[in-house]
Amino acid sequence: METIFKRPEALAAAPTHYCPGCTHGIVHRMIAECLDELGLRERAVGIAPVGCSVLAYNYFNFDFQQASHGRAPAVATGIKRGRPEMIVFTYQGDGDLASIGMAEIVHAANRGEKFTVVFINNAIYGMTGGQMAPTTMPGQVTTTSPFGRDVAQVGYPVRMCELLAALKTQGFIERVAVHSPKYIIRAKKALKKAFQYQADNKCFSFVECLSTCPTNWGMTPLAALDWLEKNMVPYYPVQNFKDLVEQGGGDAD
Amino acid sequence: MQTEVVFAGFGGQGVMLAGMVLAETGMNLDKEVVWLPSYGPEMRGGTANCTVIIADEPIASPIILHPRDAAVMNRPSLEKFCPSLRPGGFAVVNKSLIPVDPEREDITVVNVEANKIAIEAGSGKAANMVMLGAYVGATEVVPFDALVETAKKVLQKKPKLVPVNMKCLDQGYGIGQAARA
Amino acid sequence: MAKVLMKGNEAIAEAAVRAGGLCYFCYPITPQSEVAEYLSRRMPEVGGTFLQGESEVAVSNMLYGAAGAGVRAWSTSSSPGISLMMEALSYIAASELPTVVVNIVRTGPGLGGILPSQGDYLQAVKGGGHGDYRCLVYAPSSVQEAVELMPLAFDRADRYRNPVIVLGDGMIGQMMEPVEFREHEFPPLPPKDWATDGCKGRKPNIVNSLYLDPVKEEELNQRLAAKYERMKQNEVMYEEYMTDRPYEVLLVAYGTTARVCKTAIKKLAEDRIGAALLRPITLFPFPSARLYELAKPVKFLMSVEMSCGQMVEDVELGVRCEKPVYFYGRQGGLVPTPEEVVDQVKKRLGKGA
Structure with a gap:
């Protein structure tokens, strides 16, 4: 009998602790599929962040390191520089990457570190209980912005892809979303390209995944998918921002 | 037997290098040596100094409050270090830049026109070697031929500079020897 | 080998290279920047890794990553920079990873000054970062001794799977003394079968310090405490x-x-x-x-x-x-x-x- 659907080898046979309707599981599965399809599992090292995915090391079937809050790109740099043959990726949330870890992600990208970053942007701090994130939408109510995000006080949501794409260094930078099959198919393609580029030792690769957090958004999973489409996609364009880009050499732009 | 000397001057006068050549000469003679710099912003053009200790026994404290000797290349260095020298010590004074004398009767003062001699020899930058030569000439803390050998080795990366530096060492040494007599 | 006249900082760098400390991360700070300057030239000669990170915070986490992947990784800094490394050192101790960090201590507290000090004693010997851990701490008194202690520091870091601090001061770093690099022989080290260097033919390795189960966390604490007792029994030097x-x-x-x-x-x-x-x-x-x-x-x-x-x-x-x-x-x-x-x-x- 032909098997048409099975657990990827790179995914552990473990139930996750994620809330019902959370999209972490989708992204986990896609990463595992990519590593299997590219034959990279035995060389893979994942970096788990501080945040909801802190326990990610339990859900994958390959080597993992757990990093302190925001420092996953520095940890990945250490692994990749020390053992360039490893396939290294960080898995980071928006508080981890875009707030406390802003310096580390920008400098890793600017150095062109040849690892992959999977950035989960769900516009809120999940694990600590729904506080405002750097990516929280204007007017969005959280436990630390009870009257809605006031951009006059705390600025606008940070668009990480756009920010990183402004760097001169080569890279692969794409924003995807995981709230519908159509978007998920595109997301998988982007993730696979990111890992392929790493396997080919090409460049830094960064995939931002627009995700939902039904629990902390206070919505049903279905309403959360709809909210993402209506509120996040217009502000965070789902597209490729950089695909290597010619290095002009000496140009000073 | 332990000898301590402070080389001091403006940043850029080469006092660190002069001290280093002396320390390395001592090391090559199997003596115990320490070279201790002033460091930090002082390296970038302010006053600079280094202490060189040469001894027969292991050197305990590298911090010397009252060194025996000093080689001073500018006036602030003379004013800073000469009062603290131990009686019986030596002060090599760069008369090209220092119009005053150490107010000490109990030390041997060696006056050297270091900049003038260096310029005449072909490079004003080699004034430090005039000072070093004069110091060794006056104190014989290391044999002169050992000093020359080390200086050549230290300067080998810039072979063009060797002749003028050797000339400066030599002239300084002569002045030091004369002061000793 | 003949003696050479070297600055403490450069001698520490060379001693580390000879001890196989071939993966070095750094951030400039006086009075130890000569270590980084020296290694930026030296590492390419020996096929090692040299990287200037964006901060001591990043550098110390690079140590965590590289050490976790089984690489002999180390860094140097001075007091304010060491403070920034404390979080990662706590993680490194908790994850039982080997690393060597040299602190060329300057004055403090705060930004302090660049002159020599021994004001980081308590930070170094009593833990320094958060949580229940200790570092093995060596304090060289001469440039030659610093050179002797570097290979020992790397060996003990690997043997105990624990961070080792070499506590110098501005004087040790800046002073030049004659040094001789001798060969050091140590008993074979156990294989790093815990490292995240690829799971081919084995179960995945996980480098981690998260223990949500109090019983498991206590096991770790007691294992670490036993390790520090072994250090007290076996590593005292004076x-x-x-x-x-x-x-x-x-x-x-x-x-x-x-x-x-x-x-x-x-x-x-x-x-x-x-x-x-x-x-x-x-x-x-x-x-x-x-x-x-x-x-x-x-x-x-x-x-x-x-x-x-x-x-x-x-x-x-x-x-x-x-x-x-x-x-x-x-x-x-x-x-x-x-x-x-x-x-x-x-x-x-x-x-x-």
């Missing part, structure tokens, strides 16, 4: 000076101040005052047992430091508070002079200064 003749005063000092004390002891001997020195080479573990023995004949002990007396409590504990422990120190980058130490000893002996 030097004695003039303890083979009668003495009535025992000075306790490490690093640069120990050298000052030696000169002071010689001067005291000229005045027929018998003083001796115990110089801890390991600050953790502290040579408490030997201190207790050496303190038996003395009227008092004196801890001489470039701090406000951070080591005094360890000296008091070592002598079990059975003898008076006095303190003399200078701060701010000023180094105690032998003359000052002599005066202090005489004063305490009631012999006037």
Whole structure:
């Protein structure tokens, strides 16, 4: 009998602790599929962040390191520089990457570190209980912005892809979303390209995944998918921002 | 037997290098040596100094409050270090830049026109070697031929500079020897 | 091999390379930047890794990553930079990873100054970061000793799977002394079968310090505590000076101040005052047992430091508070002079200064 659907080898046979309707599981599965399809599992090292995915090391079937809050790109740099043959990726949330870890992600990208970053942007701090994130939408109510995000006080949501794409260094930078099959198919393609580029030792690769957090958004999973489409996609364009880009050499732009 | 000397001057006068050549000469003679710099912003053009200790026994404290000797290349260095020298010590004074004398009767003062001699020899930058030569000439803390050998080795990366530096060492040494007599 | 005249910082760098410390991350800070400058040229020659990170925070996490992948990774910094590394060092200790961090201590607190200090003693020997951990701490007193301690630091880091700190001061880093690089032989190390270097043919390895289960966390704490006990049993190093003749005063000092004390002891001997020195080479573990023995004949002990007396409590504990422990120190980058130490000893002996 032909098997048409099975657990990827790179995914552990473990139930996750994620809330019902959370999209972490989708992204986990896609990463595992990519590593299997590219034959990279035995060389893979994942970096788990501080945040909801802190326990990610339990859900994958390959080597993992757990990093302190925001420092996953520095940890990945250490692994990749020390053992360039490893396939290294960080898995980071928006508080981890875009707030406390802003310096580390920008400098890793600017150095062109040849690892992959999977950035989960769900516009809120999940694990600590729904506080405002750097990516929280204007007017969005959280436990630390009870009257809605006031951009006059705390600025606008940070668009990480756009920010990183402004760097001169080569890279692969794409924003995807995981709230519908159509978007998920595109997301998988982007993730696979990111890992392929790493396997080919090409460049830094960064995939931002627009995700939902039904629990902390206070919505049903279905309403959360709809909210993402209506509120996040217009502000965070789902597209490729950089695909290597010619290095002009000496140009000073 | 332990000898301590402070080389001091403006940043850029080469006092660190002069001290280093002396320390390395001592090391090559199997003596115990320490070279201790002033460091930090002082390296970038302010006053600079280094202490060189040469001894027969292991050197305990590298911090010397009252060194025996000093080689001073500018006036602030003379004013800073000469009062603290131990009686019986030596002060090599760069008369090209220092119009005053150490107010000490109990030390041997060696006056050297270091900049003038260096310029005449072909490079004003080699004034430090005039000072070093004069110091060794006056104190014989290391044999002169050992000093020359080390200086050549230290300067080998810039072979063009060797002749003028050797000339400066030599002239300084002569002045030091004369002061000793 | 012949002796070479080297700055402490450069000698530390070369000694680390020869000890196989081929993966080095750094961030510039005075007075230790010469280590980075030296290695930026040296690492390419030996096929090693040199990377200047964006901050000490990042650098210390690079250490975590590389060490977790089984690479002999190390860094150097100075006091404010070391403070920024404390979080990662806590993670490294908790994850039982080996690394070596050299602290060329400058004055503090705060930004302080660039002159030598011993004000990071407590941070180094009592943990420093959060949580229940210790680092093995070596305190070299000369450039040659720094060179000898680097290979030992790497070996012990690997053997105990624990961060090792080499605590120098601005003087050790900036001073030039003749050094000789000798071959060091250590017993074979156990394989790094815990490293995240690819799961081919084995179960995945996980480098982690998250323990949500209190029983598991306690197991870790007790395993670490047992490790530190083993260090206390096996790793204590010290030097004695003039303890083979009668003495009535025992000075306790490490690093640069120990050298000052030696000169002071010689001067005291000229005045027929018998003083001796115990110089801890390991600050953790502290040579408490030997201190207790050496303190038996003395009227008092004196801890001489470039701090406000951070080591005094360890000296008091070592002598079990059975003898008076006095303190003399200078701060701010000023180094105690032998003359000052002599005066202090005489004063305490009631012999006037």
